[in-house]
Amino acid sequence: MDLSVPFFLLLAAIATTTVKATDHIVGGNKGWNPGINYTLWANNQTFYAGDYISFRYQKTQYNVFLVNQTGYDNCTIEGAFGNWTSGKDFIMLNKTQRYYFICGTGGCLNGMKVSVVVHPLPSSPPMSAVAAEHSSSKESAAPMAARGFGALLVTSFAIFGLTLCGLVWI
Numbered sequence: 388m389d390l391s392v393p394f395f396l397l398l399a400a401i402a403t404t405t406v407k408a409t410d411h412i413v414g415g416n417k418g419w420n421p422g423i424n425y426t427l428w429a430n431n432q433t434f435y436a437g438d439y440i441s442f443r444y445q446k447t448q449y450n451v452f453l454v455n456q457t458g459y460d461n462c463t464i465e466g467a468f469g470n471w472t473s474g475k476d477f478i479m480l481n482k483t484q485r486y487y488f489i490c491g492t493g494g495c496l497n498g499m500k501v502s503v504v505v506h507p508l509p510s511s512p513p514m515s516a517v518a519a520e521h522s523s524s525k526e527s528a529a530p531m532a533a534r535g536f537g538a539l540l541v542t543s544f545a546i547f548g549l550t551l552c553g554l555v556w557i
């Protein structure tokens with residue numbers, strides 16, 4: 388019995404899923420450092436559920452805390468929902484909500500705070516509706532089409548793979 392074909396299809400599905408998500412590097416090539424206006428950075432990005440936000444910084448000096456709006460406004464980490472300290476942190480934005488991240492070592496007072504809104508992943512059929520909603524930005528249409536196609540690929544790979552696996556296992 389040859390299991391390699393369904394296995395390949397599953398791998399392909401996983402690979403397609405991974406490629407689909409965008410990694411938003413906070414601050415771009417300036418990274419996570421004091422004296423940068425991250426509101427400007429965030430306003431220039433569109434975040435979708437399942438995307439990553441990544442923080443790159445000197446781990447001996449800074450870190451990353453996920454806080455609520457009070458924590459963001461006041462630079463406090465009381466009741467934080469999570470913290471990351473590796474210096475190269477990839478955090479998945481799982482939910483469609485507003486997220487608040489701050490530096491917990493004092494950098495927050497020097498601007499090391501960022502708030503991002505995560506949008507639902509646009510689905511393929513209502514493409515025109517989504518395009519209309521985002522008509523102010525022409526560039527957004529292309530990535531969305533790519534995402535829609537990616538999602539379609541994943542679905543078909545998954546169904547095909549499962550069908551084959553089912554056949555093999557039964």
Ligand SMILES: *[C@@H]1O[C@H](CO)[C@@H](O)[C@H](O)[C@H]1NC(C)=O
Pocket residue numbers: 424425426427498
């Ligand atoms: C960052 O830029 C935004 C948008 O222009 C502005 O409202 C905000 O005051 C700036 N923040 C700082 C700390 O300069």
Ligand SMILES: *[C@@H]1O[C@H](CO)[C@@H](O)[C@H](O)[C@H]1NC(C)=O
Pocket residue numbers: 427428431
């Ligand atoms: C906004 O994004 C564009 C394209 O990714 C980039 O060229 C530009 O430098 C960005 N602007 C800011 C303020 O980050």
Ligand SMILES: *[C@@H]1O[C@H](CO)[C@@H](O)[C@H](O)[C@H]1NC(C)=O
Pocket residue numbers: 457460461
């Ligand atoms: C946050 O700071 C504001 C003033 O900057 C203050 O009025 C408020 O009580 C603070 N909130 C908390 C929870 O400390």
Ligand SMILES: *[C@@H]1O[C@H](CO)[C@@H](O)[C@H](O)[C@H]1NC(C)=O
Pocket residue numbers: 455456457458465466
């Ligand atoms: C944020 O969390 C703190 C500590 O748990 C809490 O006192 C505060 O009310 C929360 N603020 C919001 C806006 O939920």
Ligand SMILES: *[C@@H]1O[C@H](CO)[C@@H](O)[C@H](O)[C@H]1NC(C)=O
Pocket residue numbers: 467469470
């Ligand atoms: C950071 O997160 C860890 C768990 O990942 C937790 O045990 C620790 O208390 C957190 N630190 C702070 C200061 O909240």
Ligand SMILES: *[C@@H]1O[C@H](CO)[C@@H](O)[C@H](O)[C@H]1NC(C)=O
Pocket residue numbers: 453469478479480481
């Ligand atoms: C999203 O979920 C993953 C896996 O459960 C978790 O590691 C990550 O911290 C979550 N992201 C946020 C922003 O909570």
